[in-house]
Structures are given as structure tokens and as C-alpha cells.
Amino acid sequence: MDVTAAQLEALKEIGNIGSGHAATSLSDMLQSRISMDVPRVWLLPLNKLTEVFGELDSPRAAIYLKITGEAPGKAIFVFSLPSVQTILDTLLGKNPCTDIFTSELAQSALKEVGNILVGSFIMAITEFSGVKLYTSIPALGIDMIGAMIETILIEEGKIDDNVLIFDTKMTGLTEMEGKFLYIPNEGSLKKLVRVFDL
Amino acid sequence: MSDNIIVGMADYKIGKAPDKLMTIGLGSCVGICIYDLAKKIGGMAHIMLPSSQGKKGDNPAKYADTCIPLMIGDLLKMGVNKAGLKAKIAGGASMFSFAGNSPLMKIGENNAERVKLEIKKAGIPLVSYDVGGNFGRTIILDLTTGDLLIRTINHGQKVI
Numbered sequence: 001m002d003v004t005a006a007q008l009e010a011l012k013e014i015g016n017i018g019s020g021h022a023a024t025s026l027s028d029m030l031q032s033r034i035s036m037d038v039p040r041v042w043l044l045p046l047n048k049l050t051e052v053f054g055e056l057d058s059p060r061a062a063i064y065l066k067i068t069g070e071a072p073g074k075a076i077f078v079f080s081l082p083s084v085q086t087i088l089d090t091l092l093g094k095n096p097c098t099d100i101f102t103s104e105l106a107q108s109a110l111k112e113v114g115n116i117l118v119g120s121f122i123m124a125i126t127e128f129s130g131v132k133l134y135t136s137i138p139a140l141g142i143d144m145i146g147a148m149i150e151t152i153l154i155e156e157g158k159i160d161d162n163v164l165i166f167d168t169k170m171t172g173l174t175e176m177e178g179k180f181l182y183i184p185n186e187g188s189l190k191k192l193v194r195v196f197d198l
Numbered sequence: 199m200s201d202n203i204i205v206g207m208a209d210y211k212i213g214k215a216p217d218k219l220m221t222i223g224l225g226s227c228v229g230i231c232i233y234d235l236a237k238k239i240g241g242m243a244h245i246m247l248p249s250s251q252g253k254k255g256d257n258p259a260k261y262a263d264t265c266i267p268l269m270i271g272d273l274l275k276m277g278v279n280k281a282g283l284k285a286k287i288a289g290g291a292s293m294f295s296f297a298g299n300s301p302l303m304k305i306g307e308n309n310a311e312r313v314k315l316e317i318k319k320a321g322i323p324l325v326s327y328d329v330g331g332n333f334g335r336t337i338i339l340d341l342t343t344g345d346l347l348i349r350t351i352n353h354g355q356k357v358i
Contacts (some may be wrong), residue, residue: 046246047206056223057336059351064294101352139294143351146223147334150207151293154226154246154305161208161257 003043003164003189010193011184012041014125015166019180021124022117023170029116030090034172042165049149052167052181053078056146061100063114064152066136067122071188074152075118075135078145079178084110086176100142111138121182129195153183160186202338203242205229208260210243210269212276215341224289224335226306228262228313231286231339231346232269232322234278240341241269247305248312262309266316285317286346286358288337290329306330326358 016039023036042052050056061084063077079087081100088098088106091113098106115138122133141148153159166182184192200216207227213219215238221229224244233240243265250261258264274280290310310329317324328335328348338347349355 046208049207057334057349057351141294143293144223144225144334144336146207147225147291148293149225150223150227150246151225151291151305157247157305159208159246159260161260 006196007189007193008041008043010196011164011166011189012039013196014129014192015039015041015168015182017128018121018125018182019166019168021120022180025116025120026113026170027172029113030087030173030176032090032173034170034176037169037171039166039168042167043162044165045162046159049146049163052165053145053149056149057144059143060145060148061110061140061142062145062148062152063110064139064141064148065114065118066155067118067133068136069133070131071133071184071191073182073184073188074155075121076149076152076181076183077114077117077178078181079176081142083176083178084142086173087113090173107140111140114138114140117180121180125192129192131191131194156185164189205242205244207244208246208257210241210259210265210272212239212241212269212272213341214239214276217341219339219341220337222336224337225291225293226289226309228287228289228309228329229335229337230262230266230269230313230317231337232266232273232283232317233339233341233344234273234282235284235344236282237276237278238341239273239276239278240339240344241273242337242339243269245309245313248308262312262316266313266320270320270322283322284344285322285324286326286339286344287313287317287324288328288335288346288348288358291331291333291335293332293334328356328358
């Protein structure tokens with residue numbers, strides 16, 4: 001994949017706009033201020049994924065939505081398990097039915113969170129860049145982060161040696177820490193950054 | 199002193215006892231172990247997809263069909279006995295449940311099937327395997343015993 005420094009900067013800017021909207025949606029939903037770190041954009045070789053994700057066998061919850069339309073890609077929210085519990089307790093109230101491993105209610109609430117967040121992410125990008133995007137239904141996984149990410153990366157049945165990843169950290173509530181990742185498919189980057197005349 | 203040699207995604211490594219070979223967080227990808235217990239030398243691969251489809255210039259360790267012959271070639275150079283080689287594999291899960299049809303459901307299965315086929319083609323007996331399911335695996339091959347330890351988050355731990 002050939003990417004110029006200017007394109008990476010532009011992607012960072014676009015992703016920043018999108019994830020800013022997503023963080024606002026999450027703040028509204030949880031009625032609590034969620035802040036977002038300065039995003040990073042990586043063009044990362046496959047064997048360096050630990051630089052983004054840390055230990056690849058750490059347990060995490062991942063909500064994954066496929067982005068379709070003019071610039072297809074993938075959007076993933078990654079939360080630590082305590083963070084997920086914090087989000088669920090905030091949304092549904094503390095009760096034993098919100099155990100993430102067993103409760104269907106908890107799982108569908110979490111998918112809905114993903115739906116709303118990615119929805120606001122792509123809406124912001126579409127408004128800014130004019131590139132039309134849509135989302136798939138959300139999928140939820142609770143497992144080793146590495147296992148989930150690699151599975152998402154090979155979904156199209158092909159994979160580049162380097163992966164382009166937009167990554168931002170979200171913090172808020174007590175103990176809520178999550179990551180939002182946006183991975184444009186090959187060829188999507190050019191369309192996304194067109195608005196910058198690149 | 200033994201070390202864990204870490205095998206990354208789309209990579210393979212060769213090791214010798216007392217070292218252990220390890221790959222972390224296998225989802226739909228497949229971990230392939232091929233080893234000679236007499237010589238206590240073995241290799242582990244972490245392939246991502248079934249076939250290179252004849253594509254040249256791509257990393258051969260990414261695909262089952264190109265990685266397996268390459269790894270066997272390296273093992274032979276290390277002096278293993280071809281007739282003494284055995285294989286174990288793990289991985290090939292489907293990590294996400296979507297409603298409806300998604301290629302995500304099939305990739306793990308396709309990977310595992312292709313790996314089994316390529317191992318058979320190479321004439322190496324597949325002595326045990328742990329594939330499928332909907333959970334991630336971390337695997338560690340002990341080159342002294344040939345034991346393959348499989349760790350999961352919510353599905354226990356076992357040796358195959």
C-alpha cells in the first residue's frame with residue numbers, strides 16, 4: 001500500500017472529525033463526559049500490531065461494524081472488560097442481568113452502542129468529505145484482542161503486509177477506557193482524502 | 199534455560215529444544231506445528247489465509263499453500279528426518295456471530311481445511327488438531343515433548 005505523509009495527515013484529520021462526533025454521542029448516551037486523545041494514524045506491518053493493541057491475548061470486548069459505500073472500511077470499538085461493565089451499568093442500571101458473557105440484553109445493548117457511535121462517525125465523515133458511507137449491522141466479540149483483530153483483517157479473503165489504522169483512545173466515567181479504530185480498505189484512502197485535493 | 203520463541207502473524211519460526219514456539223491470539227488464522235521429536239527440532243507458522251492464488255512477491259508465510267513447503271524446507275536444512283516429521287494444528291475459529299451470511303463465518307473453516315490438505319500433500323501425519331469454535335487461542339509447542347498447549351480465555355486450557 002502506497003501512502004504519502006500528506007495522505008496520512010489528512011486521514012488523521014478526517015478520522016478526528018468522525019471520532020469526535022462518536023465521542024460526543026457516547027457522552028450523550030452515558031450522560032458523562034468522554035474525552036478523546038489525539039488520534040494516531042499507523043501504517044503498520046502485521047507483526048507490529050502489538051504497538052496498537054498491546055498484548056494480543058488480553059481479553060477485550062470488540063464491537064465491529066463494516067463500513068460500506070464509496071470508501072469501504074472497518075470500524076471497531078475495543079473496550080476492556082471492566083469498561084464494558086461500567087458502560088452497561090450506566091446504560092442499564094446495575095443488576096445481575098448485565099453480565100456481558102451471558103446476558104443477551106447486555107450484548108445487544110453493547111452492539112447498539114457500537115451502532116450509534118459508528119453511525120455518528122460516518123455521518124460526520126460524509127458531511128465533511130462528501131463521500132457516502134453506510135454501516136453493516138454490528139458484531140460483538142469478547143475474546144483475545146489479537147484473535148478478533150486478525151479475523152476482522154482477513155475478512156475480505158486478502159490482506160496487505162501493512163495495515164492502515166486510525167486509532168484514538170477514549171476515556172471517561174470511572175475506569176472507562178476504550179479505543180476506536182478505523183481501518184479503511186485498500187483504495188478507500190484516496191477517495192477519503194480527495195476533499196483535501198490530495 | 200528455555201525461551202519462548204514468538205511467532206507473529208503471517209510468519210513462521212524454527213526452534214530447537216529446550217526452546218518453545220509460541221503464537222499469541224489465533225482467531226480465524228491457523229497455527230501450524232511441524233516437528234521432529236527425535237531431533238527435537240520443529241517449526242511453527244501463523245498463516246492468515248488458505249492460498250496465495252499464485253501471487254508472486256507476496257509474503258509466502260501469509261498463506262497455507264506457500265508457507266508449509268517453505269517451513270518444511272527450512273526444517274530439512276536444519277537436519278530433521280523427513281519421515282520423522284509430525285504435525286499439529288490449532289485455530290481456524292469464527293470469532294464473530296453475525297446474523298445472516300458473512301464471509302467472517304467461513305474464513306476460519308476454509309483456513310483449517312486448506313492447512314489439513316497441504317499437510318497431507320506434504321506427506322506428514324497430522325497427529326492432533328484443535329480447530330473451529332468461536333474463541334481465540336494462544337498456542338505453545340514444547341519441542342522437548344511435542345506437546346501443544348492451547349490456552350483460551352473462556353474455554354479452558356488443554357494439551358493436544
